[in-house]
Structure formats: structure tokens, C-alpha cells
Amino acid sequence: MTVLTRGAYAAPGTSLNFKTGNWRSTEKPVHIHAKAPCHAACPAGEDQQAWFAKMQEGHAQEAWLNLVTANPLPAVTGRVCPHPCETACNRAAIDGALAIHNVERWLGDEAIARGWEYPVDAPAPDAPAVAVIGAGPGGLSAAYHCLRRGLKAEIFEALPEAGGLLRSGIPRTRLPRETLNAEIERLLALPGITLRLHTRLGRDVSLDELNQSHAAVLLAPGCQESKHWDVQGAVPSDLHEGLALLREFMDHGAFPEARNVVVHGGGNTAVDLCRLMKRAGSEHVTLITASGLPGPGTDPDDIINVVPRELEEALEEGIEILDHATVNRLIMKGSKVTGVEVVSLKKEPGSDGRKRRVSFEGTERVLPADMVIPCIGERVDPEGLNHLLDGNYFWPGTPWGKLEDGVYGIGDARGDRGTVAGAIGDGAKAAEAAATYIAGGQDPQLDTREEMPAAGLNPVYYALSPRAEPPKVPPDARDFGTEIEGDIGRDAAMAEAQRCLSCGNCLACDNCWTLCPDNAVIKTQELASDGSHYLFDLDYCKGCGLCAHECPTGYIQMVPETA
Amino acid sequence: MQDQARLAELRQKFGREPAAPTEPRPGERTPREAQPRFRGLESGHRACQGCGEALAARLVMESAGPDVMVANATGCLEVFTTPWPQSAWRVPWIHSLFENSAAVASGMEAAMKAKGKNTKVLAFGGDGGTYDIGFQALSGMLERYHNILYVCYDNEAYMNTGIQRSSSTPHAATTTTSPAGKERMGKRHLKKDLLSIIAAHHIPYAASASVAYPQDLQRKVRYAMGIDGPTFLVVHSPCPLGWRHASALTIEVARKAVECGLFPLVELERGAVTNIMPIRQVRPVTDYLKLQGRFAHLTRDGDPRAQEERDHLQALADYNIQVFGLAGDGDDPADTAGVTTVGRGGPLAGRAS
Ligand SMILES: Cc1cc2nc3c(=O)[nH]c(=O)nc-3n(C[C@H](O)[C@H](O)[C@H](O)COP(=O)(O)OP(=O)(O)OC[C@H]3O[C@@H](n4cnc5c(N)ncnc54)[C@H](O)[C@@H]3O)c2cc1C
Ligand SMILES: Cc1ncc(C[n+]2csc(CCOP(=O)(O)OP(=O)(O)O)c2C)c(N)n1
Ligand code: SF4
Ligand code: SF4
Ligand code: SF4
Ligand SMILES: [Mg+2]
Numbered sequence: 001m002t003v004l005t006r007g008a009y010a011a012p013g014t015s016l017n018f019k020t021g022n023w024r025s026t027e028k029p030v031h032i033h034a035k036a037p038c039h040a041a042c043p044a045g046e047d048q049q050a051w052f053a054k055m056q057e058g059h060a061q062e063a064w065l066n067l068v069t070a071n072p073l074p075a076v077t078g079r080v081c082p083h084p085c086e087t088a089c090n091r092a093a094i095d096g097a098l099a100i101h102n103v104e105r106w107l108g109d110e111a112i113a114r115g116w117e118y119p120v121d122a123p124a125p126d127a128p129a130v131a132v133i134g135a136g137p138g139g140l141s142a143a144y145h146c147l148r149r150g151l152k153a154e155i156f157e158a159l160p161e162a163g164g165l166l167r168s169g170i171p172r173t174r175l176p177r178e179t180l181n182a183e184i185e186r187l188l189a190l191p192g193i194t195l196r197l198h199t200r201l202g203r204d205v206s207l208d209e210l211n212q213s214h215a216a217v218l219l220a221p222g223c224q225e226s227k228h229w230d231v232q233g234a235v236p237s238d239l240h241e242g243l244a245l246l247r248e249f250m251d252h253g254a255f256p257e258a259r260n261v262v263v264h265g266g267g268n269t270a271v272d273l274c275r276l277m278k279r280a281g282s283e284h285v286t287l288i289t290a291s292g293l294p295g296p297g298t299d300p301d302d303i304i305n306v307v308p309r310e311l312e313e314a315l316e317e318g319i320e321i322l323d324h325a326t327v328n329r330l331i332m333k334g335s336k337v338t339g340v341e342v343v344s345l346k347k348e349p350g351s352d353g354r355k356r357r358v359s360f361e362g363t364e365r366v367l368p369a370d371m372v373i374p375c376i377g378e379r380v381d382p383e384g385l386n387h388l389l390d391g392n393y394f395w396p397g398t399p400w401g402k403l404e405d406g407v408y409g410i411g412d413a414r415g416d417r418g419t420v421a422g423a424i425g426d427g428a429k430a431a432e433a434a435a436t437y438i439a440g441g442q443d444p445q446l447d448t449r450e451e452m453p454a455a456g457l458n459p460v461y462y463a464l465s466p467r468a469e470p471p472k473v474p475p476d477a478r479d480f481g482t483e484i485e486g487d488i489g490r491d492a493a494m495a496e497a498q499r500c501l502s503c504g505n506c507l508a509c510d511n512c513w514t515l516c517p518d519n520a521v522i523k524t525q526e527l528a529s530d531g532s533h534y535l536f537d538l539d540y541c542k543g544c545g546l547c548a549h550e551c552p553t554g555y556i557q558m559v560p561e562t563a
Numbered sequence: 564m565q566d567q568a569r570l571a572e573l574r575q576k577f578g579r580e581p582a583a584p585t586e587p588r589p590g591e592r593t594p595r596e597a598q599p600r601f602r603g604l605e606s607g608h609r610a611c612q613g614c615g616e617a618l619a620a621r622l623v624m625e626s627a628g629p630d631v632m633v634a635n636a637t638g639c640l641e642v643f644t645t646p647w648p649q650s651a652w653r654v655p656w657i658h659s660l661f662e663n664s665a666a667v668a669s670g671m672e673a674a675m676k677a678k679g680k681n682t683k684v685l686a687f688g689g690d691g692g693t694y695d696i697g698f699q700a701l702s703g704m705l706e707r708y709h710n711i712l713y714v715c716y717d718n719e720a721y722m723n724t725g726i727q728r729s730s731s732t733p734h735a736a737t738t739t740t741s742p743a744g745k746e747r748m749g750k751r752h753l754k755k756d757l758l759s760i761i762a763a764h765h766i767p768y769a770a771s772a773s774v775a776y777p778q779d780l781q782r783k784v785r786y787a788m789g790i791d792g793p794t795f796l797v798v799h800s801p802c803p804l805g806w807r808h809a810s811a812l813t814i815e816v817a818r819k820a821v822e823c824g825l826f827p828l829v830e831l832e833r834g835a836v837t838n839i840m841p842i843r844q845v846r847p848v849t850d851y852l853k854l855q856g857r858f859a860h861l862t863r864d865g866d867p868r869a870q871e872e873r874d875h876l877q878a879l880a881d882y883n884i885q886v887f888g889l890a891g892d893g894d895d896p897a898d899t900a901g902v903t904t905v906g907r908g909g910p911l912a913g914r915a916s
């Protein structure tokens with residue numbers, strides 16, 4: 001005989017019959033894949049968070065495979081990109097941004113060394129073919145992304161070699177030719193890409209013909225023509241334009257002699273030229289730029305458009321930079337320059353809201369100069385493209401670069417670009433738009449997800465660890481052939497990846513699963529690696545918000561119950 | 564059969580759906596059932612949103628179970644887990660009185676011994692049930708050297724009956740029986756140093772833990788489970804209702820209590836301090852106080868009484884830091900920052916690097 005106590009008993013776990021989920025008053029937790037800031041800032045569209053995640057799991061090859069779904073040239077961009085991703089990185093506020101470019105470069109080099117294959121299939125024999133003009137980074141990326149979308153690509157390049165400015169502009173000390181060649185060659189070897197060298201649009205083939213013969217045309221001609229430069233009407237008789245000088249140097253290895261060089265302009269061409277001329281023996285090399293140098297007081301829009309590391313190295317090497325200044329007057333002896341008059345200036349807001357350049361009276365000074373080199377940028381060579389240009393560039397206005405039905409503009413030629421990564425991203429977007437156009441659809445959708453700010457993370461859960469620093473050739477040992485910045489190597493690259501905060505994306509830390517007072521977070525497998533292994537059981541979640549608060553990455557957010 | 568009849572009668576009387584056991588259903592496992600941990604305390608309990616005590620008990624059960632039985636003193640934990648005819652527990656569990664969970668557990672342990680079983684007995688109580696009314700029973704249990712792990716869920720007041728002060732309520736906190744006002748700045752007396760009293764019983768193991776450091780808490784439970792004899796654990800468990808903080812801040816509040824030194828995490832064996840959790844970065848007590856409504860009267864600017872009480876609490880925290888040597892020297896994977904560090908795939912603490 002059983003005698004029951006007063007309260008009797010209940011069967012184990014029967015509280016599950018009572019759904020506390022209806023206690024939630026206003027908000028419920030959801031998993032939100034916000035964009036990591038690095039990804040949002042990457043002109044090439046890489047998702048650094050995603051590939052760092054693969055490395056955190058120990059899979060370098062998977063990381064590279066993820067990376068090249070956006071950018072087929074990581075060994076190149078890892079060396080030359082101004083890496084806005086690092087500027088945007090949420091870790092900058094903690095103990096230094098991730099050394100993204102160093103890891104990207106290591107992955108790129110590793111892929112070349114180990115012969116990892118691009119994750120693309122050969123297009124079907126009857127796949128439509130797209131014509132690509134220009135084999136610079138924009139054109140190469142466009143061709144690659146056509147393949148990823150099942151299309152064939154035929155590249156037309158005016159010059160005898162592919163590479164664009166990667167080959168003709170960027171010095172070897174920053175981008176060794178072996179690396180450039182290796183990465184470009186493996187891309188061009190993909191089945192479905194044909195490269196026609198010595199073939200110039202406007203001379204050997206016309207846009208009309210290409211429109212007839214191909215399903216779409218992607219234009220990546222870059223900017224090849226110098227813009228006109230004078231100072232109050234004066235032009236020295238022996239004028240050398242910056243990019244032309246650089247190209248000559250790349251081909252012949254020598255500069256015209258000059259003791260005091262003044263470079264006028266701002267940007268990578270100007271800085272590369274300054275550094276090479278100084279190394280080649282010029283005593284004083286001065287860069288005069290209307291922009292400002294990076295610093296706490298400088299408006300981001302006003303900062304000189306140069307890879308930050310390059311600027312640092314230039315200063316190390318003794319290049320003098322006069323920022324917020326311009327050349328006011330050339331001082332000539334006959335038709336030869338002997339000096340320049342410099343004046344301070346700044347971009348000030350005008351009454352129409354647009355910035356205008358104001359030079360400040362009383363700041364004029366004279367510098368001796370036996371050579372003044374303009375580096376004020378180039379324009380699209382209009383031959384064969386005249387009807388598509390709006391002034392010097394295409395200015396397509398949309399991210400897809402559409403100029404006409406089935407015709408897209410990419411890279412520097414757009415007018416609103418200027419980096420290798422920008423050209424690569426354009427190539428991907430134009431290929432995507434062309435693919436939907438060929439399939440008879442509208443422009444694709446942009447990714448409008450929110451970005452995860454540093455304030456959305458819970459920093460308590462991350463350990464401090466310093467940023468990896470690559471080896472570097474010291475300033476006095478730099479020459480014309482040796483790469484200045486070195487490789488960080490496997491160990492440092494894998495360790496650096498561990499520093500990634502996984503902004504906006506689950507890192508499977510188990511915090512939510514461990515800390516929910518209501519067991520309303522369910523983990524579906526013992527070893528999780530990402531957010532796909534956690535569920536909310538809204539039957540029991542009381543909406544306390546604790547999980548969202550303790551999620552290090554911001555992957556859990558509380559949203560209104562009705563959403 | 565009498566059982567069934569009586570149950571039916573009671574259910575009839577209380578007008579509730581008959582509760583059927585949800586498990587086991589062979590061959591079919593829901594994601595909840597398939598989780599890789601022991602579910603000693605299930606969902607559906609009636610704790611408030613963000614309840615620190617519910618979390619603490621679940622964490623304890625996870626690492627103590629499954630071969631355990633529990634004696635649970637009256638208090639929130641008992642009430643919210645067992646709204647008859649349902650129970651959130653998935654182990655044998657007995658509700659004692661408010662004052663005698665240690666005594667009931669002692670009897671359970673003796674019964675297990677008599678039956679030749681190894682099932683470990685746990686005794687649970689709130690701070691009221693431990694520091695105050697159940698203290699005598701607890702002292703007896705320790706002295707008689709029962710093989711029991713006693714866990715005190717310390718939410719620093721009698722929460723279940725409406726936030727009355729206990730001897731565990733911190734100095735200067737407002738409760739319904741120590742209200743802040745013209746006469747007093749909250750509780751006049753100090754928080755009882757229970758752990759020292761427990762340790763004076765010369766038991767094998769007594770420790771404090773916090774819900775903010777679940778891995779540390781669970782390590783301490785596992786360690787105590789391995790000891791044949793009386794062991795004691797007090798777990799700092801914020802109560803959003805009684806402490807008056809947002810339910811999302813439970814862990815943050817608990818963490819700051821440890822980081823400022825007001826709730827030291829220490830381990831004592833045979834009366835001697837054998838381990839502490841070093842604080843990587845000691846923070847001022849105001850960081851902790853300002854998150855909670857029960858200390859709101861202390862954060863008023865320009866009130867000399869508030870200033871004095873803040874300084875008093877800071878002095879108490881400094882005292883703890885000094886006496887236990889809590890200030891860390893150099894980074895330690897087992898200090899407050901080290902144990903919280905996560906990496907992809909979980910906490911880094913205890914992982915081979
Ligand atoms: C000195 C220098 C340094 C630089 N440093 C950096 C740097 O560090 N980081 C960075 O991100 N960017 C840098 N840049 C900018 C970067 O090189 C360009 O943004 C990028 O190369 C643009 O790529 P693109 O494909 O649009 O054009 P390009 O690289 O200019 O390629 C265009 C290609 O199209 C071909 N072409 C042109 N017209 C025709 C035609 N009608 N028919 C057939 N083919 C044609 C050209 O021969 C060329 O090969 C630098 C530029 C210079 C000049
Ligand atoms: C002998 C006795 N006195 C008073 C009560 C009423 N009572 C029930 S729970 C409780 C307070 C419990 O406080 P605590 O032990 O701190 O647990 P908490 O509810 O805070 O978790 C009181 C006073 C009782 N049940 N028995
Ligand atoms: S921490 Fe990682 S995910 Fe976050 S911005 Fe930096 S690289 Fe991207
Ligand atoms: S911690 Fe649990 S109960 Fe609170 S919101 Fe998150 S899932 Fe819901
Ligand atoms: S708390 Fe951790 S496991 Fe949970 S969603 Fe956030 S990152 Fe993922
Ligand atoms: Mg209590």
C-alpha cells in the first residue's frame with residue numbers, strides 16, 4: 001500500500017507541458033547575420049569574417065576557397081590593397097585591427113605554392129560568351145566571375161601582356177612579378193577564358209561588332225591618357241608626366257637625372273614615383289599635395305589616397321611631403337624650370353555646399369626644383385568608346401556599372417574608383433548583372449544587411465592579443481627589385497585569424513546555450529562551429545534578453561515580438 | 564492504485580490538465596532531448612525573466628547529474644520548479660521545509676547508505692534558508708560528516724516572500740525590510756561571512772562561485788562531487804526583481820560583483836584558503852552598484868550619506884581583495900578575464916592550445 005504525502009508527486013520534466021514562451025512581453029531573440037565591418041568595407045566584396053572563421057577551425061584551404069568566391073587575386077591585393085577593411089575593423093578600437101592584408105597575402109601565396117584549384121567549373125560548350133575589354137584587375141575579375149556564373153569569357157587586351165597597371169604601374173618592390181605572373185596565369189588557364197592580346201577596342205575590333213558576336217560586353221579599359229597640366233599657362237619644355245615616367249622606368253630601369261624633384265599630385269602614382277626617384281639618387285624629393293595626411297584632425301574625405309603603409313614608408317625613406325598645398329607658379333629660366341612657388345590651400349565648404357579650394361595669401365614660398373612632375377591622374381582613352389563617356393570617364397552611377405543594355409563599365413574607367421580591389425569588385429558585380437541580363441532578368445539585388453558596429457559586441461569575452469607585424473626591409477637596404485614587406489608565415493597567419501572577433505556572426509562560443517536560465521537555447525550537436533548549430537525554443541523563451549547581451553558577436557538580437 | 568486515484572482526485576480539485584510524462588519516447592528524439600548535456604532541470608519552470616537562481620541550479624545539475632537526488636528548502640527555486648502537478652526536475656527531488664533541507668538530505672544520505680547505493684545527495688537552499696533559518700541544520704549536517712553537497716543559491720534576500728533582508732543581504736542594499744529613506748541608507752548590518760563559518764567546520768571543501776563564471780562554477784561542482792564527505796558551495800545568483808536590474812544584465816551584474824571584490828571567488832579545504840580567482844582588472848564598486856536599483860540611493864550625487872556608504876562598500880571590497888589576495892599579477896588563463904575568454908567552438912579555458 002502506498003501512502004501519499006500531502007503534496008503528492010509530479011512526473012519528471014513535466015514542466016515542459018507549460019509553455020513559458022507566452023510570458024514574453026515585447027521582444028524575442030533572433031539570430032541575425034549582420035555584415036562584419038571588414039566585409040562591408042571591402043571594395044572587392046570579400047567576407048573576411050567568413051574566411052577567418054575557416055582559419056579559426058584550422059582550415060586554410062577552405063579559407064582561401066571562401067575568399068576567392070569574391071576575389072580571385074588575393075596574392076596581389078594582399079600586397080597592394082589600401083585595405084579599408086582594416087580601417088573599418090572593430091578590433092581597431094580594442095588592440096589593433098586584424099592584419100587582414102598580411103593573412104590574405106599568405107593565403108594567396110599558399111594557394112599558388114600548393115596549387116589549390118579555383119572553385120569554378122568549366123562552362124557548358126554552348127554557354128553564352130561575354131566580351132571583356134582590358135586584362136587589368138577589373139577585366140580579369142570580370143572574366144573569372146563570368147565563369148563562376150556559367151558563362152564563357154573572351155578578353156581583349158591592347159598590350160602584349162595581361163595585368164594592366166599591376167604590371168605597368170605598380171613597382172616590383174610592392175608586387176613582385178613572379179607573384180603577379182603566377183596568380184594571373186592560373187586565372188587565365190581556367191577553361192572557358194580566352195585571352196586575345198594585341199587586340200585593341202577601337203582599332204582592331206569595335207563595340208558594335210562585339211555587341212553582335214557576344215552576349216554582353218564588359219569594359220575595363222582603365223585610364224590610359226594623361227590629363228592636361230599647366231601652372232597658370234606655363235608648361236616646362238621637358239615635361240615628364242608621372243605615370244609615363246613610371247612606365248618608362250619599369251621598361252628601362254632608369255629615370256632622367258634630377259637633383260631636386262617636385263611631384264605635384266596625390267595618390268599611389270605620386271608616392272611610388274617619389275620613392276623610386278629618391279632611391280635612384282635624387283637628393284630632394286618633395287610631394288606637393290592638396291590633400292591632408294592621415295591624423296586625428298583630418299577629415300576622412302580629405303586624406304591623401306595612398307595605401308597607408310606606403311605613405312609611412314615614404315616618410316621613412318626621407319620623402320618630404322607638403323600637404324594642403326599646391327604649386328602656384330613655375331619659376332623658369334628660359335623654358336627650363338628652376339623652382340616652384342608653393343602656396344598653402346585647403347578645401348573649404350562653399351556657399352553652394354560643394355567644397356572649393358582656397359589658397360591662403362601670405363603662405364607663398366619658393367622651392368628649388370630642376371624637375372616638376374605632374375601626377376594628377378589619367379582619363380579613359382576615348383577611342384572607340386566616345387559615345388559612352390561622360391567627360392573623362394563612364395560615370396555609370398550604379399554598382400552594376402550598366403552603360404547600355406548588355407554593356408557594363410568596370411574599374412578605374414568608371415571615374416569613381418581607383419583601387420585594384422575596387423576594380424575586382426566591379427568585375428564581380430558586372431558579371432553578375434550581365435548573367436541576369438543574359439538570362440532575361442533585372443539588375444540583381446544589393447546586399448542591404450546592417451553592419452555590426454563595435455558597440456554591438458560584448459568585448460568581455462575576447463582576450464587581448466597584439467596584431468601581427470610582418471618583416472620589412474629597412475629603408476637603407478631597399479632597392480628596385482626586392483619586395484619591402486615580407487611574408488608573415490603560416491603560424492602568424494593562423495594566430496592572427498584567431499584574433500578575429502567574428503563580428504555579427506556566431507562563433508559557437510556556447511554562451512547563449514550555457515547562460516539561458518530557461519534552457520530555451522538548444523544546441524544541436526556536440527561540436528559546433530557556427531550559428532547553424534543553435535536554435536531558440538520560443539515555446540519556453542521568456543524574452544529576458546540575457547543571451548543577446550552575453551553574445552560576444554552581436555549575432556543574437558532582440559527584435560519586437562511581431563517581427 | 565491508490566496513488567492513481569489520489570492523483571486524479573487532486574487534479575480534479577486543482578482543475579489542471581493531467582500531466583503526462585513527456586519522455587521517454589523510444590526511437591524519436593527532439594532536438595531538446597538530443598542536446599549534449601544532462602538536463603537535470605528542464606524548461607517550463609516559472610522563474611522570472613533572467614533569473615540567476617534558475618540558471619545556477621541548472622548549471623549545478625548539469626555537472627552533478629544524473630545519479631543524484633535533491634533535498635530543496637522552501638524558497639523561489641523550490642516554488643518555481645514545482646508548480647504541482649508539474650515538475651521541472653528530472654532527478655528524485657524532495658521539498659523539505661524552509662529550515663531543514665540539510666537535515667532532510669542527511670536522512671536521504673543515510674537511506675542511500677543503508678540501501679548500499681552510491682547516489683549522491685544534494686541539498687539546496689536560498690540564502691535565507693542557509694545563512695539564516697537553515698543554518699543550524701546545515702551545521703549539524705557538516706558536523707555529522709554526511710556525504711552531501713550543499714548548494715546555497717545566494718540572491719541576497721528572501722525573494723520568494725517579497726524581498727526581505729537576510730543576513731546575506733549586502734550592507735546598504737534596500738529591501739522591503741531594510742528600506743532606504745530618511746533614517747537609514749538601506750541595510751545597516753553587514754553581509755555575513757558564511758564561508759568562514761562553514762570552513763571552520765573543518766570540512767573537505769567549501770567554495771564560492773558565480774553564475775557569471777559558469778565553467779568555474781561547474782568545475783567546483785565536479786570537484787565537490789568527487790569528495791566523500793560534506794562539501795559546500797555558495798553561488799552568487801542575481802535576482803532582477805529584487806536587485807532591480809534589467810533581466811538582460813544578470814550575468815553582467817554578477818561579473819561586476821566579482822570584478823570589484825564584493826563577491827570573492829574562493830576555495831577552502833579543511834578550513835584553509837587553497838585557491839582564489841584572481842581579478843585581472845579590479846573595478847570600482849560603483850561600476851557594480853550603479854547597475855542596480857537596490858543601490859540607487861547610493862549613486863545620488865552630492866548626498867554625503869551616499870558618499871559615505873559608497874566608500875564603506877569600497878572599503879569592504881578592498882578588504883576582501885587584500886585578505887584573499889584577489890588582485891592578479893599578470894595575465895592568467897584562470898583569472899576573471901582568462902576564464903571568460905571564448906574562441907570558435909567554445910570557451911578557451913581548459914582547452915589544450
Ligand atoms: C603607380 C600606381 C600605383 C598604384 N598602386 C596601387 C595600390 O597600391 N593599390 C591599389 O589598390 N591600386 C593602386 N593603383 C591603382 C590600380 O592600379 C588601378 O586602380 C587598377 O589597376 C585599375 O584596374 P582596371 O582593370 O580598371 O584598369 P587597368 O589596370 O588600367 O587595366 C586596363 C587594361 O585595359 C587595357 N586597355 C585599355 N584600353 C583598351 C582598349 N581600347 N582595348 C583593349 N584593351 C585596352 C590596358 O592595356 C590595360 O591592360 C596604382 C596605380 C598606379 C598607376
Ligand atoms: C518556517 C518558515 N518561515 C517562513 C516561511 C516563508 N518563506 C518561504 S520562502 C521564504 C524566503 C526564502 O528566501 P531564500 O531562502 O533566500 O530563498 P529565495 O526565495 O530568495 O531563493 C520564506 C520566508 C516558510 N516557508 N517557513
Ligand atoms: S574583427 Fe574580424 S569580423 Fe570584425 S571587422 Fe575585424 S576582421 Fe572583420
Ligand atoms: S536567455 Fe533564454 S529566455 Fe532569455 S531571451 Fe535568450 S533564449 Fe529567451
Ligand atoms: S552567444 Fe556564442 S554561440 Fe550563442 S549565438 Fe552568440 S556567438 Fe553564437
Ligand atoms: Mg534569497
